[in-house]
Amino acid sequence: MRYVLQLVRSTEKSCFFEDHKSCISKDVALSIAAIKGMNDILPGEVETWQFLEQVAREVFTTYGFSEIRTPVPEKTELFCRSIGETTDIVEKEMYTFNDKSDNSLTLRPEGTAPVMRSFIQNRLHNLDPVSKLYYLGPMFRYERPQKGRYRQFHQLGAEVIGVEDARIDAQVLAMLHQYFTRIGIESVALQVNSLGCPDCRPAYRLQLIDFLETRLDQLCSECQRRYRTNPLRVLDCKIATCQAATTAAPAMIDHLCCACDEHFAQVQTYLKAVDIPFAVNARMVRGLDYYVRTTFELVTDQLGSQNAVAAGGRYDGLIESLGGPALPGIGFAIGLERLVLMKGEEKIQPAVPQLFIAALGEEAASRAFVLMSRLQAHGIRAEMDYQGKSLKAQMRRANKLNAEFTLILGEEEITSGQAQLKNMCDSTQKTVALDSLQQVLQEKLSGSMGSA
Numbered sequence: 004m005r006y007v008l009q010l011v012r013s014t015e016k017s018c019f020f021e022d023h024k025s026c027i028s029k030d031v032a033l034s035i036a037a038i039k040g041m042n043d044i045l046p047g048e049v050e051t052w053q054f055l056e057q058v059a060r061e062v063f064t065t066y067g068f069s070e071i072r073t074p075v076p077e078k079t080e081l082f083c084r085s086i087g088e089t090t091d092i093v094e095k096e097m098y099t100f101n102d103k104s105d106n107s108l109t110l111r112p113e114g115t116a117p118v119m120r121s122f123i124q125n126r127l128h129n130l131d132p133v134s135k136l137y138y139l140g141p142m143f144r145y146e147r148p149q150k151g152r153y154r155q156f157h158q159l160g161a162e163v164i165g166v167e168d169a170r171i172d173a174q175v176l177a178m179l180h181q182y183f184t185r186i187g188i189e190s191v192a193l194q195v196n197s198l199g200c201p202d203c204r205p206a207y208r209l210q211l212i213d214f215l216e217t218r219l220d221q222l223c224s225e226c227q228r229r230y231r232t233n234p235l236r237v238l239d240c241k242i243a244t245c246q247a248a249t250t251a252a253p254a255m256i257d258h259l260c261c262a263c264d265e266h267f268a269q270v271q272t273y274l275k276a277v278d279i280p281f282a283v284n285a286r287m288v289r290g291l292d293y294y295v296r297t298t299f300e301l302v303t304d305q306l307g308s309q310n311a312v313a314a315g316g317r318y319d320g321l322i323e324s325l326g327g328p329a330l331p332g333i334g335f336a337i338g339l340e341r342l343v344l345m346k347g348e349e350k351i352q353p354a355v356p357q358l359f360i361a362a363l364g365e366e367a368a369s370r371a372f373v374l375m376s377r378l379q380a381h382g383i384r385a386e387m388d389y390q391g392k393s394l395k396a397q398m399r400r401a402n403k404l405n406a407e408f409t410l411i412l413g414e415e416e417i418t419s420g421q422a423q424l425k426n427m428c429d430s431t432q433k434t435v436a437l438d439s440l441q442q443v444l445q446e447k448l449s450g451s452m453g454s455a
């Protein structure tokens with residue numbers, strides 16, 4: 004649902020954006036809508052988000068991860084140096100601007116580089132030789148908006164810094180698997196690959212360029228442009244002719260050095276040991292330069308070409324290249340919008356009022372207000388009418404809000420100190436003393452008394 008706001012400024016005098024007076028001329032009507040590819044998350048949808056976030060916090064905490072929050076903008080250089088100058092993100096997708104001091108800033112397009120920047124800056128390695136961090140928040144990429152692809156989107160990511168052992172690769176993937184099980188999305192497949200390391204990848208890269216040179220005429224213009232600067236990305240091109248032209252391309256996993264080969268074999272052994280289903284996809288590459296060795300994606304066939312719901316891998320040289328200690332790292336990011344799409348119709352119901360107090364007359368409304376406020380302070384979701392509506396209209400609203408109980412408060416009830424508490428589900432009623440309303444409701448809501 005989209006709302007268009009009409010803001011009408013009739014005279015310059017009435018302008019309240021003092022700093023921006025020059026932007027608002029006399030007698031203009033502005034149509035203000037959200038920026039293309041950036042969406043509101045409205046009540047009714049936000050409950051699914053809250054569920055996905057809450058389960059993440061539970062699962063990630065179980066695996067020993069702590070949350071880290073970093074600023075949305077960072078210095079542009081951070082992303083150029085970590086993600087890579089020739090990647091799609093840095094070449095085309097970044098929201099980069101100069102601030103008023105002429106510093107080039109970029110709205111983070113991903114979470115790993117900022118987390119590494121913070122890790123180095125705050126010397127987190129001095130606190131613990133192994134850091135397990137997770138983050139959750141908006142990312143920004145200037146892409147063509149479509150289903151599952153937006154310009155502001157949200158990632159839930161996790162990083163482990165300080166462990167080279169393949170068991171941590173398996174742990175991270177086990178946590179990812181556990182998360183998807185807990186949120187009830189089973190229709191995803193884990194694909195793993197190894198991208199080698201600075202010892203074995205350069206030779207493979209040259210071999211791949213040689214291969215691509217023999218098929219240049221069959222590649223799309225974008226792949227023709229980038230096959231020398233970023234040959235691995237050609238293997239990831241979504242265009243069918245490029246995919247067909249590269250079916251016989253050499254694979255990195257056939258050219259790994261001994262150490263990478265051994266590491267990848269161990270990752271697979273450990274995954275099998277903890278029953279995490281996976282498939283090796285030798286064509287999988289990642290769109291960011293910092294990945295080495297283990298890389299992975301969780302893919303679905305439910306979202307068209309936006310088929311990756313989560314992706315990640317090792318980035319063993321990244322921290323050092325950013326000026327930090329030589330520590331290995333591994334992590335992943337989950338695209339939350341894609342999870343929300345996959346949850347689809349399975350909407351999580353918003354919380355409904357537990358009690359609606361319908362008041363008749365001014366005095367009753369005042370009493371209802373105090374009663375409602377006390378109940379809310381004790382954790383009971385209470386609601387009332389603020390507009391002096393008729394009893395019928397108030398009951399209609401209670402029904403619309405799906406209130407679990409209603410209480411009608413009139414002169415008689417105030418005098419006697421008793422009122423009828425109605426269970427809206429089975430229409431049964433019970434007389435309750437207003438003084439003990441909180442206790443009665445708490446008992447009923449905890450299910451101890453069943454029906455009224």
Ligand code: ATP
Pocket residue numbers: 113144146151152153154155156157158289290309310311312313314315336337338339340341
């Ligand atoms: P894709 O191949 O779909 O462009 P990517 O390789 O660019 O994905 P990553 O940088 O690995 O994606 O980000 C991790 C996850 O974040 C993706 O698997 C996806 O779920 C999500 N994601 C990435 N870009 C977007 C976007 N523009 N809109 C919504 N989700 C996104």
Ligand code: MG
Pocket residue numbers: 290
């Ligand atoms: Mg992308």
